[in-house]
């Protein structure tokens with residue numbers, strides 16, 4: 001009888017190391033010299049050299065905060081935050097809770113808060129820039145499904161994907177993951193049909209009103225924000241095909257959670273790019289859809 005997986009499972013108990021430049025975690029026997037996500041063209045290496053720290057130090061330096069943004073919709077973040085500082089969102093449903101994306105550190109208090117909310121049935125993420133400490137969620141909630149898209153498996157070596165999927169996957173009633181590709185090959189968005197909410201990962205990025213952080217003034221879409229690389233027409237058409245079939249009135253990235261951008265605004269941006277040449281520059285919402293943003 002083959003030993004099966006058993007000889008390999010200790011890889012998932014190797015200590016995790018956090019890159020302070022981007023927030024990505026690697027499991028290795030000793031601190032790695034660098035970070036593959038920073039060296040990818042969609043991020044930048046640190047100008048003064050890599051610094052990777054262990055989980056205990058990360059938890060001491062970067063406490064987790066949380067807030068309920070809407071009934072049953074929770075945001076978790078680190079303050080202060082290492083790296084690019086993504087938020088994670090946890091959606092409560094009567095069939096169980098789903099976590100999508102995450103902060104670089106889920107500290108013990110935050111995990112207790114998740115337990116008090118009923119734990120997690122499903123863990124998912126848009127793409128590796130926003131996975132955060134996804135391994136900590138899997139360690140804390142070992143019975144939760146981990147539904148990452150297999151096109152980004154090379155970035156998920158710190159965890160064990162339990163529920164790979166193709167074009168779309170309804171992970172809980174009314175909660176569906178959709179493959180958009182584009183920014184990353186496995187880039188995923190989460191749609192909550194009952195709340196008409198789209199968690200869009202880095203498919204869209206918002207410039208916020210400095211007086212009202214829930215109000216976006218401009219929106220952009222990009223292959224690589226840090227280098228201003230636009231998406232291709234084919235990638236934009238794929239984003240459009242996904243957005244067009246979903247009903248949503250709010251669209252939140254891991255970095256912004258405005259209340260004034262829904263499907264009409266998202267499609268208007270993509271149609272603007274498809275009518276001309278795709279750009280990574282932000283477009284003013286008032287210019288894009290003036291009738292909607294008065």
Ligand SMILES: [Zn+2]
Pocket residue numbers: 019020021022023024035036037038039
């Ligand atoms: Zn990094």
Ligand SMILES: [Zn+2]
Pocket residue numbers: 127129130183202
């Ligand atoms: Zn990204």
